[in-house]
Amino acid sequence: MSRRLARVRPKPPVAVFAANSTATSLYVHVPFCVVKCGYCDFTSYVVEDTSVHDMFLRALDAELSSTTLPESPTTIFIGGGTPSHLAPHRLEELLKILGRHVDVSGCVEVSMEANPESIDEEKAAIAMRYGVSRFSMGVQxxxxxxxxxLDRAHTGQRAREAFLELRRAGAANASIDLIFGLPGQTVAQWEGDLEIALEMQPDHLSCYSLTYEPGTRLHRDLRLGRVVPVEEEADRAMFLRTRELLAGAGYHAYEISNFAGRGGPCRHNDHYWLQGDYVGVGPGASGHRNGVRHTNLKPIDAWGRAALDGLPPVATAETLTPKQRVGEALWLGIRRRDGVDVAAIERRVGCPVESLLGKVFAAHVANGWIERDGTWLRLTSAGLLVADVVGSDYLLPADIAS
Ligand SMILES: C[S@@+](CC[C@H](N)C(=O)[O-])C[C@H]1O[C@@H](n2cnc3c(N)ncnc32)[C@H](O)[C@@H]1O
Ligand code: SF4
Structure with a gap:
């Protein structure tokens, strides 16, 4: 069928809800980058004036002060943007601020995104001193x-060196992000990237198929006919080859785009996919607690002014209906290798999932896309290839989502 492969990137998902009401994670968004990559729609700014970095830290402190935080979040994810772009003393300050607001040592995982052009042994050591236990390096x-x-600000060689610097600093859990399905890319070329990544022995890998996000330069180039997306068959072949190669190397495909090696799954992202609550701070960050989703102001000035004035720097807040919560829980959960437990969703949301979506489940089973095991739904091998279609079929239309 004429659909591209499923791909969801690890930005905080639109909505999740508590699997366990006491377990809440924290996402911290650091919105600075060396360059703005043409494919990226995450909130990020290239600023020359580093006083903006200082303002960001003061505003983050203020936002954390006025936010109801879990004393000890289950996990923390410091993402971006590019957290490693901060100068060493600012990275230290960021981590000190976090440590003043939450018990970092009680977290099961503290992840930080790091880019090859800006992470080094010194910054990695600072991060680990303040509790960072996992690094995720965007190599692509x-x-x-x-x-x-992709407009990347680093070379392949620098990515290899930076990864070694992480190791030299003592990082025992380091992941690599790669992107496949670029215009004109062949399966053999993609295998080349995967093989180099495997030589580096990362503890986890995320492999995403390139998406054309509205509002990005890449999307505009697509509309103007300046780029021609890779053939769907090639994209699919790269997706399947990824699974084959990484399985052979001992990596477990616990989610469509995510592969756990020695470091195990990313606990923070798994918390999202398992519908755990999370608080999001920083410009453009979103959070979800007890059925209410909020998204922060994106412009750094507006976000910073509000936070420093002691106001919630929130752009939108929305109370989700039970049906929306059901749809989004299934949409996220179906991407996990273990699948999603319909009975658990019914218990949490108090909504009869079968009567809402039983016919859709039956059609997916008939198509060979999902299998049912008691109350669990799981993608089949055929379903993996159309996971976007399967997941979006569970998102109940707004007119009945009440
Ligand atoms: C928002 S980035 C932040 C991490 C870091 N700044 C970097 O440059 O890698 C997180 C990851 O999302 C993935 N990503 C971002 N935009 C994407 C897109 N349009 N298509 C596929 N993957 C994308 C990349 O693999 C990237 O490593
Ligand atoms: S991909 Fe990473 S470095 Fe590039 S603009 Fe997005 S957040 Fe910044």
């Missing part, structure tokens, strides 16, 4: 022309 590719196409 090792090939000069693909790095150029």
């Amino acid at each position: 590719s090792f090939d000069p022309s693909r790095l150029h196409f």
